[in-house]
Amino acid sequence: MLKEAIYHRPLDNFAYLSGEDEVHIRLKTGKKDISTVTLLHGDPYEFEDGKWIHSETEMIRSGTDSLYDYWFAKVKPAYRRIRYGFQISDGTETAIYGERGYTDEVPSDVAFLFTIPFLHPSLIFRAPEWVKDTVWYQIFPERFANGDKENDPEGTLPWGSDEPEVDNFFGGDLQGVIDHIPYLKDLGISGIYFTPIFKAYSNHKYDTIDYLEIDPSFGTKETLRKLIDVCHENGIKVMLDAVFNHSGFYFPQFQDVFKNGEKSKYKDWFHLWEFPIKTEPRPNYDTFGFFPEMPKLNTDNTEVADYLIKVGKYWLQEFDIDGWRLDVANEVDPKFWLRFNSELKKIKPDLYILGEIWHDSMPWLRGDQFDAVMNYPFTSNVLDLFAKGEITLKEFVEGITAVLHMYPKPVNEVAFNLIGSHDTPRVLTVCGGNKEKLKQIFTLMLTFPGSPCIYYGDEIGMDGGPDPGCRKCMVWEEGQQDRELFSHVKKLLSLRKELPVLANDSDTFLMEPEDGGNCLAYKRTDGTRAVLVVLNASDKAEKYSLPSEFAGRTGTDLLNGKSSSGTSLALDAYGFSIIEY
Numbered sequence: 014m015l016k017e018a019i020y021h022r023p024l025d026n027f028a029y030l031s032g033e034d035e036v037h038i039r040l041k042t043g044k045k046d047i048s049t050v051t052l053l054h055g056d057p058y059e060f061e062d063g064k065w066i067h068s069e070t071e072m073i074r075s076g077t078d079s080l081y082d083y084w085f086a087k088v089k090p091a092y093r094r095i096r097y098g099f100q101i102s103d104g105t106e107t108a109i110y111g112e113r114g115y116t117d118e119v120p121s122d123v124a125f126l127f128t129i130p131f132l133h134p135s136l137i138f139r140a141p142e143w144v145k146d147t148v149w150y151q152i153f154p155e156r157f158a159n160g161d162k163e164n165d166p167e168g169t170l171p172w173g174s175d176e177p178e179v180d181n182f183f184g185g186d187l188q189g190v191i192d193h194i195p196y197l198k199d200l201g202i203s204g205i206y207f208t209p210i211f212k213a214y215s216n217h218k219y220d221t222i223d224y225l226e227i228d229p230s231f232g233t234k235e236t237l238r239k240l241i242d243v244c245h246e247n248g249i250k251v252m253l254d255a256v257f258n259h260s261g262f263y264f265p266q267f268q269d270v271f272k273n274g275e276k277s278k279y280k281d282w283f284h285l286w287e288f289p290i291k292t293e294p295r296p297n298y299d300t301f302g303f304f305p306e307m308p309k310l311n312t313d314n315t316e317v318a319d320y321l322i323k324v325g326k327y328w329l330q331e332f333d334i335d336g337w338r339l340d341v342a343n344e345v346d347p348k349f350w351l352r353f354n355s356e357l358k359k360i361k362p363d364l365y366i367l368g369e370i371w372h373d374s375m376p377w378l379r380g381d382q383f384d385a386v387m388n389y390p391f392t393s394n395v396l397d398l399f400a401k402g403e404i405t406l407k408e409f410v411e412g413i414t415a416v417l418h419m420y421p422k423p424v425n426e427v428a429f430n431l432i433g434s435h436d437t438p439r440v441l442t443v444c445g446g447n448k449e450k451l452k453q454i455f456t457l458m459l460t461f462p463g464s465p466c467i468y469y470g471d472e473i474g475m476d477g478g479p480d481p482g483c484r485k486c487m488v489w490e491e492g493q494q495d496r497e498l499f500s501h502v503k504k505l506l507s508l509r510k511e512l513p514v515l516a517n518d519s520d521t522f523l524m525e526p527e528d529g530g531n532c533l534a535y536k537r538t539d540g541t542r543a544v545l546v547v548l549n550a551s552d553k554a555e556k557y558s559l560p561s562e563f564a565g566r567t568g569t570d571l572l573n574g575k576s577s578s579g580t581s582l583a584l585d586a587y588g589f590s591i592i593e594y
Contacts, residue, residue: 158189
């Protein structure tokens, strides 16, 4: 028994409240080392003849990654408190594992075991319920649609007439979005995530000049108000982008420091190294990356924090937005996010707060900072297998298993799953232009737990390399759109809406890959209904042997309505099936 590989702690993704009275408990053990795990659990204060009264619940192996097996059980403590340990066996040796290590028998001193002293309601992770059923659509406003040529900036190019550059403009604006809400409604979108819309120098607007004003090239506050009203009338939520890690170079407070140096009353608003301020050859102040036009804000400064909280509240109270996406969230003072969450949730308890973090984000996902983060670990695993072919199916299953066990289930249900954005090459380009691969990737993302996001134009087959290539003008001429791809995505969104089991009111189980096989399979089930999703990651036709629970049963392929039965499933190259049993 590899005892050094066994791990648990009564916190975060290993032990958490799911609902008012149910506790989910996980254990991590060495890969293929342990044969059975039994959860021993009871009240800390119940004894009989000096022995602790406890129950035994068999734990299921919920997944395996490259190094570990994961075990899972859920229990409902009778008195809102719990002591527990694990009886672990490798078939030869059996041990009891608790907070203080290992023993051969259930200890009489329950202090040896793990504990959750009381299941306080405040321990429940409470993301907005509506997010679990939301499919997002990311819009880069300058490149989505030009609805009002009167507000075009000087030098605006004709729509789509040239390749996107870091400094050119095509006139996209908020009115253009309003004009195309019917398109989004028809596709099945229920949430829009906008990259920044506030006054800024660049076309991307991540270098804010005025956090309390709409960029003039996008329209007015009345235009935004109209846009949000139209979205809400059509069942579409609206999330704005908050750039609180850094301002723009032309932010008035930074300009004051730039001109007045140590005499500026705003010198403590930024992380300055020395005076006078210099931008070359590298800035002598902290920035986002090494971009001198993006000076880093000192969010530990009370005046800065007050100002940014005011900004967050303003757009929430005045325009009734539904979410804030937080740019470079992991570089901002955590104390600021605690305050941001507390003060804004008082105004709108079901506000969605999404952090941009590209790595393991558990410290930000305890319910008091963010509701979710952008799920880039999901993105990288999906693209590495299905788009690039750089990992094996086994490595993919191990990677996604690690992702699913990285956070508690309630966190996974609202995770912001994406396959591309304004920061990454277009997914079709990553797929080498192979549309079948892209259809397969959409099939996976839109049948997987989380709150998925489509980057504008991916649904019609737009391509493009890294920034700025991924920021082309949206193609509105239907003859130039891939309408078959559009129909496929629309069908998937319709299925996700019709069948909650494909969204988040269900559990997800990844199947062990067949030896030498190339088919990924996973089950979504709510205990009554079950849907099996199978995807062939190979460029050759494959025959997938159905798991025993589905073999011989008759199901319906939800994509084509055809009956499916037998013990195996035939799939074309890069093919896929969604079968309801």
